[in-house]
Ligand code: FES
């Protein structure tokens with residue numbers, strides 16, 4: 195039997211009927227077509243599926259969609275402000291902080307969660323903020339440089 199799910203995703207309200215065991219990552223990708231959120235390990239290890247749920251970074255493969263009922267989800271598709279990229283997106287582009295890009299959406303969302311909580315993290319705190327995200331292309335140094343540039347104010351959020 196399907197369950198009703200109400201969710202606001204990237205500012206848009208949705209009312210869906212889902213299987214009780216559907217994972218949040220499945221609903222985002224397969225029901226809503228938001229395939230920016232990647233599904234990698236499916237076991238809460240790689241961070242590719244990281245999204246924000248009620249402002250907190252969570253791995254969407256580790257949450258039943260029904261547990262998010264009534265919640266607010268932000269995915270990488272909602273990170274930019276219209277045509278204006280979010281500072282972390284701009285910095286990732288400028289610093290070449292990705293190669294294949296599979297980890298990038300999750301990295302960006304973890305970075306946003308980190309910077310929302312602490313606008314001035316030091317390098318150790320930046321590393322800790324993304325330590326749940328694995329990059330198999332070993333792009334960590336450029337990711338750290340990109341996020342350090344954001345912290346230093348090289349990129350600002352347009353209001
Ligand atoms: S797919 Fe969710 S943590 Fe790897």
Ligand code: FES
Pocket residue numbers: 291292293294295296297298328329330331332333
């Ligand atoms: S850019 Fe390929 S996994 Fe990170």
